[in-house]
Each structure stands twice: as C-alpha cells, then as structure tokens.
Amino acid sequence: MKKRILLIALAGYLITALVDSSKFGTAIRLTGSYLLEMVKVLPAVFVLSALLLVWVPRELIIKTLGAQSGWKGRLLSLLFGSLSAGPIYAAFPVAAALLSKGASLANVVIIISSWAVVKVPMLIVESSFLGLKFATARYLLTVPTILAIGYITPLLVEGVKQQTAQPLSSELAGLLPGLNCGACGFATCSEYARHVLANPGTQHNCKADPSVKSKLLKSRLPAEIESQEVISMKRININTAEVFTNKRGMQAKMVLNEASFQVVDLHLEAGEQVPSHKTPVDVFFLIRRGQGTVVIGSEEQSVGQDDVIFSPANIPHALRADHNSELDVLIVKAPNPGMS
Amino acid sequence: MDTLVLLGGAVLALIWSYTTDRQQTFRALQSARRMFASTATEIIGILALIGLLLAWLPPQTIEKLLGSSSLLKTGLLGAAIGSITILPAFVAFPLASSLLTGGANLMAVASFLTTLTMVGIATLPIEKRYFGWRFALTRNALSFGGALLVALGMVVLL
Numbered sequence: 360m361k362k363r364i365l366l367i368a369l370a371g372y373l374i375t376a377l378v379d380s381s382k383f384g385t386a387i388r389l390t391g392s393y394l395l396e397m398v399k400v401l402p403a404v405f406v407l408s409a410l411l412l413v414w415v416p417r418e419l420i421i422k423t424l425g426a427q428s429g430w431k432g433r434l435l436s437l438l439f440g441s442l443s444a445g446p447i448y449a450a451f452p453v454a455a456a457l458l459s460k461g462a463s464l465a466n467v468v469i470i471i472s473s474w475a476v477v478k479v480p481m482l483i484v485e486s487s488f489l490g491l492k493f494a495t496a497r498y499l500l501t502v503p504t505i506l507a508i509g510y511i512t513p514l515l516v517e518g519v520k521q522q523t524a525q526p527l528s529s530e531l532a533g534l535l536p537g538l539n540c541g542a543c544g545f546a547t548c549s550e551y552a553r554h555v556l557a558n559p560g561t562q563h564n565c566k567a568d569p570s571v572k573s574k575l576l577k578s579r580l581p582a583e584i585e586s587q588e589v590i591s592m593k594r595i596n597i598n599t600a601e602v603f604t605n606k607r608g609m610q611a612k613m614v615l616n617e618a619s620f621q622v623v624d625l626h627l628e629a630g631e632q633v634p635s636h637k638t639p640v641d642v643f644f645l646i647r648r649g650q651g652t653v654v655i656g657s658e659e660q661s662v663g664q665d666d667v668i669f670s671p672a673n674i675p676h677a678l679r680a681d682h683n684s685e686l687d688v689l690i691v692k693a694p695n696p697g698m699s
Numbered sequence: 700m701d702t703l704v705l706l707g708g709a710v711l712a713l714i715w716s717y718t719t720d721r722q723q724t725f726r727a728l729q730s731a732r733r734m735f736a737s738t739a740t741e742i743i744g745i746l747a748l749i750g751l752l753l754a755w756l757p758p759q760t761i762e763k764l765l766g767s768s769s770l771l772k773t774g775l776l777g778a779a780i781g782s783i784t785i786l787p788a789f790v791a792f793p794l795a796s797s798l799l800t801g802g803a804n805l806m807a808v809a810s811f812l813t814t815l816t817m818v819g820i821a822t823l824p825i826e827k828r829y830f831g832w833r834f835a836l837t838r839n840a841l842s843f844g845g846a847l848l849v850a851l852g853m854v855v856l857l
Contacts, residue, residue, distance in 0.1 A: 364744030364824065371751045382754040390750030392787060397742060399702050402735065403709035409731035410712050413723050444705040446785065448742060448822045452734060455829040467830075468838055475816040481788060485812075488792040489799065492857060497809055500852040504845040508838070515837045542733040547831075567730040 400445035408456040412536055412567060417461050424462035433506060436466040440473030450474035459536050459548075464513040472505040534574045535565075542566035597624045597647075597689070607633065620693035625678075627651065627686040632679035640696045642670045644678070649686040652679045738825065745821050749785050756784070758794045765798055765807040770854070777807035778846050781814030782839075783821060791815055805857060810850035817842040 376383040424432050443450065450471045458467045477498065486494035535548040543563050545551040555561055555575045565571035593615075600612040605623075614622040624647075627633070635654060644653065646666045653662050654677040655670050661681075662668060670676045680686035716724040761780055765773050786794070795808050818839050819826070826835035 362740060362744075364748065365740055366744075368744050368747035368751060371748065375751060375754065385757070386751045386754035388750075389753050390747045393746040393750060393785070394743065396787070397746060400705065401739075401742070402731075403705050405731040405734045406709045406728065407705075407712060409727040409734065410716055410724075412730070413727040414716065442704075444702045447816060447819050448745075448825045451826055451829045452738075458830075464834075471838070472817055472842065475819075476813065484788055484792055488796040489808075493809075493853070496853050496856050497812065497849060500849040500856075501813060501845075504849050508841045508845050511841055512834070512837050515841075516834050542730075542737055566733050569726070 396446065400449045404445060404449045404452055408452040409567070411453070411456050411460070415460060420457060421461035424457060424466045426463040426465075428463065428466065432463070432466050433469060433509065436462075436469040436509075437473050437477065437502065437505070440470040440475075441477035441479065443474050445474075447471065447475040456536070464516060465509040468512045469505055469509040472508060473502075476501050476505070531575065531578060534571060534578065536567040536571065600624060607636075609633070614689070616695065616697070618695065620691060621695040621697060623690045623692075625688045625690055627678065627680040627688070629680055629685055630682045631686075633677060635675045635677040637673050637675050638670070638692065638696065639672055640692050640694055641672050642676070642690060642692050644668045644670070645689040645691070647687040647689055650681045650684040651686040651688075652681070653677070654679075738828065741825060741828075745825065749821050753784060753786070756780075758790065761794065761811075762798055762801060762803070765803045765811065766801060770804055770806050773804055773807035774810050774847060774850055777809075777811035778814045778818075778843055778850070781811040781846070782818040782843060784815065785819065785821060786815055804854075806850045806854050808850075809853045810846050813846035813849050814843060817846060 372383065372386065375386060422428065423435060428435070440450065443453070454462075454467045454470050454474075457470065458464065462470075482494055482498055485497070531552055535552055543551045543565050545554060545563070548565075551563065551565065551571075552575055554563065555572055559576055561572075563572075595614050597612060597614055600614045602610055603613055605611045605625075609625065611626075612624040614624050616622075625633070627649075644662075644667070646662050646664055646668075648664055650661065650663050653660055653668050654675075655668065656674045656676075660668075678686070678688060713724065713728075716727065764780065765777050791812065795812055798808050798811075799805070820839070823835055823839065826838070830838075
C-alpha cells in the first residue's frame, strides 16, 4: 500500500517524461521543493513527538488539553498549532501523540487546523500580496470556523465509533501510543492491542512504548488488583529502612512486610552470629557485603558478597560473620511468617 | 524562520532529555526513527504525485478555471482545486493576487486559499494512518464546508 503510491507516481513521471519533457521538468522541480520542506520539518516533528510520548505525563495533557480543559484548552491548542511550522501532514504525528496522552478530539482538530491555516508569518506574506484587509478578514473568519469544526468533529466521529464491531474501551485505547506507526507489525495500534489480548505470550512489541504490552495484559486482571496498581511506587532504601529488634534481640531493618513475603536486612558485627534455628517458611539469604559462614541443615559453607543461599522451611539454619569481617544479609521469607 | 524555531526546539528538547535520562532519550530517538521510516515512503509518494499534478495543472490553468464570475460555481471550484493541491506559499499568494486582479471573484480566491492548507485530499492516506478513515474524512469534509463559509463571509465583509 505504502509502496503503491510511490509506484503510481513513478509511472506518472515516466509517462510525463515521454509525453511532455517540459512538464516533467516542472514536476521534478516542484517535488524537489516539497521534499526539501519535508526533510527540513519532519525529523524535528518526529523527534518532538517521540520525546513528548516519553516525557510528558498523561495527567498534564489531560489537564491542559483534555475534555475538561474548556476555553483554556481551546486557546492553547490554537496557539500551539499556529506557532508550529510545516505542512499539515507534519501536524499528524504530534496531534496523534497528544491524543494518545489524553488530549480531547476537539482540541486535536483545532491543533491540526490551526497548524495548517493560522500562521503569523504567513499572515504577513498574505497581506503583502492581497492586502491587509483581505488577510485579516480571512484570519478572523477562519479562527471561529476552526473552533466550530473542533466542536462538530467529535460529535460525528464518536457517534459512529460505537457502531464499529469491536471497539476498544477508552481505557484500553488510552494505553496505546496511537501513532499507528506499524513498527510492531500491525497496521494500527488497536489491531496490535487485540492481538496482545488474544495472545498474551506474543513476541510482538510496541516500538514506540515498550511498556504497552505489559500494561495491556495487566488491564485484563480483576479490578481489585488493578486498584492496587494505582498506588504509588514503593521504594525503600535499605540504609534508611525502619529498625526493629528481632526475637533474638538483634537490631534488624524491616525492608518490606507484605502479605506474601517479608524482607529483612540484618547486620552482623565481626564474629557475631545468629544461632541455629528453624523457620516455618522458605527463606533465602542474599549476602550484600562481607564474609561469613552459613549453615543449612548439616551443611556449612563460607559465603561472600552476592551469594544467594536458599533455606527450605523447617530446616535448621545459622549465620555467622567471619572474625575479621562484618556481614550484611538480606533475608527474604515467603510466605510472610508474621501474617498467617 | 518558523522552521528554525521548530528545529531549535527539537534540539533543545533533545539536549534536555539527554542530560536527564540517556536511555529514555535513545528509546525516544529509536521510535522517532521508526515513525519516520514507516511514513516516509508514503509521504514521498504523495508529494511526488502532487508535483506531477501541478505540472499538468499549472497556475495559468487554475487562473482560467477560476476566472468566471459565477459566485457559487467558482467558489466550489476554488475550494475543490485547493483541496486536491498543495502549493508552496510563494506560489499560492502571487497566484491568488493575480486571480483577483484578473477578475476572479473573492469567493473563489478565498475558498481556494483556505482549502489549500486546511483540506488535504492528497494527504488523506497519511491522516488515516494516524486517526482512521472516519476522523480523516469528517475533518476534511467539515473543513471544506468551513472554507466555503469563510469565503462567503469575506464576500459579505469586503
């Protein structure tokens, strides 16, 4: 399909060259000037769209350009479009990126239209050729027309959306970049989303935003898991974690104490030890720093930094720091013995 | 001028992004490259077609077509020609100016200028890739009608 247009064009040039060589020259010259404009504008436009997708938070776009943004959103869209450079097709990737980040369809239409028509430098050129009165009258009439088109388009487009066979829920559509760039191997983002939902193990990845696949799959989980998904990231630095005194009177740090597991960080001074004891759940130790000895059941081994040692439930285990080295151990117990 | 602003903006954004998070920046650049690669062939083909079309439909022919004085007919014709062509500004404005001095009516010239940039029949395939047929056709149809209204308004005002 993409190549077909180019092939048709090439065929046309061939015929033109044979029939009328002066027209062929004109066509080449015109196309050359268009291509120059494209090369000047498009790379910058794509870079800006991609950066926008990566950096700009969805909430910000929803707030400034979303459905509830009102007149402020409309004026911002108008300003944004008229300050941008390039032909109308350069507006599409940017507008699509904004749409996927939560801008309303109306504002997207306003951006595209004002990108195409409302240009301050063009206003100056226009008035020099056609007179100030002509140019200002056309601009003054065009701006409200653009706002009206922005108002009407969503009514017509969204009214029909509901009739399509399998529409993606707006929630799912919101996860997609909406670029329809085709890099994943599917023509449109929605086709890709349907494929992922039907084949969770698929190897196809969204190239614009690699996190899309996992987000889509997560969206299939029950609502209660989804709601936990919303809470902010839990990030704990071991050095500043809460200190508590464990059963054996040792100072330890509670890193994580979740329903399904418990993570504790233990610091042993040189020569200090945790005597042999049993734990009712599976445990593993991660040696973070230092040298020491671990006993699991009847086996004893010396361990060092980055070693991970597994200790099955109800098997006696012991830990000891070497006499010349402190020992930092991260202890993970699952399921959490304190929660059952 | 505004192209320079755009380029400068892109470069500044890139520098900021790079100093903030290198990996994110590389990811963004990769997806920009893919977006470019996936649409470039289509855009080049379309631009080549428009160049060809304008070689066969030179400004003189457009001038002849829009020369008549029937308001509605030339208005529609002007909007239609503007819809299928994309003209660089340095061609479009002199052409519009010579149309007006040559006796073409305001309606035709104004609707031609407005649809020239706002309605793109040629760029429909690109618009469809990003927004789907429904959106692309609706927006272009409404813009066509809007351009006629703008032109009519200018006839009334001027």
